[in-house]
Amino acid sequence: MNKNKRMTNGIIGGLGIVAGVGMATAAYAMFREPLDVALERRTIRIPHAQGKLPQHGLRILHLSDTHFQGLEWRERAKINQIRKMAASLEYDLLIHTGDFWHNEQGYENTIALINMLPAPRLGAYGVLGNHDYVCYSHGDVLTRNWDRYQKRQNQNGQSEESQAVNGTHQSGSGQGGTISSAQSISQSGSPVDEISDRYVRKNSQTVTGFAQEAVQFMRYIMNVPFELEHECYNSIERLTAGLEQCNMQVLTNRAIHLCDHPDHPDGVDIYLAGIDDVFEGKPDVRGTLAEIPADATKILLSHNPDILDDPTSRAFDLILSGHTHGGQIVLPWFGAAHTQSFHLDRHEAAGYLKRDDTQVYISRGVGEGIPLRFGAKPQITLLTVKAE
Numbered sequence: 001m002n003k004n005k006r007m008t009n010g011i012i013g014g015l016g017i018v019a020g021v022g023m024a025t026a027a028y029a030m031f032r033e034p035l036d037v038a039l040e041r042r043t044i045r046i047p048h049a050q051g052k053l054p055q056h057g058l059r060i061l062h063l064s065d066t067h068f069q070g071l072e073w074r075e076r077a078k079i080n081q082i083r084k085m086a087a088s089l090e091y092d093l094l095i096h097t098g099d100f101w102h103n104e105q106g107y108e109n110t111i112a113l114i115n116m117l118p119a120p121r122l123g124a125y126g127v128l129g130n131h132d133y134v135c136y137s138h139g140d141v142l143t144r145n146w147d148r149y150q151k152r153q154n155q156n157g158q159s160e161e162s163q164a165v166n167g168t169h170q171s172g173s174g175q176g177g178t179i180s181s182a183q184s185i186s187q188s189g190s191p192v193d194e195i196s197d198r199y200v201r202k203n204s205q206t207v208t209g210f211a212q213e214a215v216q217f218m219r220y221i222m223n224v225p226f227e228l229e230h231e232c233y234n235s236i237e238r239l240t241a242g243l244e245q246c247n248m249q250v251l252t253n254r255a256i257h258l259c260d261h262p263d264h265p266d267g268v269d270i271y272l273a274g275i276d277d278v279f280e281g282k283p284d285v286r287g288t289l290a291e292i293p294a295d296a297t298k299i300l301l302s303h304n305p306d307i308l309d310d311p312t313s314r315a316f317d318l319i320l321s322g323h324t325h326g327g328q329i330v331l332p333w334f335g336a337a338h339t340q341s342f343h344l345d346r347h348e349a350a351g352y353l354k355r356d357d358t359q360v361y362i363s364r365g366v367g368e369g370i371p372l373r374f375g376a377k378p379q380i381t382l383l384t385v386k387a388e
């Protein structure tokens with residue numbers, strides 16, 4: 001065999017190995033990891049809660065982002081795993097932090113899951129997520145977000161020219177503002193603008209500039225939620241009524257007082273609140289908080305952790321969220337490919353974090369819209385909340 005033929009065979013062999021590894025990875029990400037639901041156990045301690053939480057802790061079974069859409073064998077496999085895991089668990093409270101369904105084809109499996117879980121002594125509560133309201137089209141996601149990126153770039157260019165002419169500096173607006181509706185995240189002065197300003201910079205019109213712009217666009221779409229077209233609308237009335245028939249209450253901008261044997265060592269005396277979805281609903285943290293005594297121990301359910309952009313949310317001791325799916329694709333050292341969140345760093349796509357005195361737990365969720373996970377297994381969580 002001559003040298004050229006050996007080299008050709010080597011290249012073909014190398015490409016074959018790369019293709020084989022790629023196919024195996026894709027198969028794992030499509031058919032193995034999304035179906036391997038993990039049970040995570042975590043203890044969270046809340047200061048100043050003595051006498052308000054059971055001595056052994058308040059046990060919360062936390063589900064999120066089931067995204068049911070009528071994919072029968074996949075969804076049934078997940079439901080069966082959760083049924084087996086939950087059968088061996090004792091918990092006081094069942095919660096679901098939204099995206100129950102991906103579209104209305106997921107209604108039957110949503111109801112089957114909630115019906116199947118044993119009703120705990122303190123009840124079952126949920127909040128709505130963006131997918132509970134809306135089905136999105138992903139067909140034009142790149143062109144749509146490229147247009148948004150270009151628009152931001154042009155705005156930045158004009159702003160820089162204006163500053164040069166006026167000799168002034170315009171600070172970003174909206175920082176620390178209250179999120180009162182979905183509009184607040186799509187208009188000027190919103191978190192979109194603040195984060196866009198971080199990732200979009202005017203490039204020189206050179207080959208290097210073109211390459212830099214491509215890299216910046218990639219960074220932009222990794223760090224800013226995709227803007228997606230509404231394809232259809234789901235009936236939240238149908239979903240809410242179905243959940244209530246299964247004894248799960250949906251908390252939309254309201255709080256309930258969980259009070260069971262107060263002053264008893266196993267008693268509970270806390271407020272549980274739920275907030276409407278940040279992207280598609282009308283979250284009202286201030287109004288919800290007004291229902292709760294200031295010195296109460298307070299837990300907030302919010303599908304989207306971006307509620308943390310509203311400083312009023314920091315009045316809660318604990319916020320439980322989902323929405324991110326843990327990034328869905330998480331690479332070693334690199335972190336999550338995307339979080340669909342304005343607030344989070346890509347290394348905070350799931351798990352425990354803290355903002356001021358507010359503790360936050362973000363579930364990776366059970367399901368996914370695009371059936372693909374790598375490095376971000378689906379999960380349910382048994383949280384034990386204790387007084388510090």
Ligand SMILES: [Fe+2]
Pocket residue numbers: 065067099129131323324325365
């Ligand atoms: Fe979701």
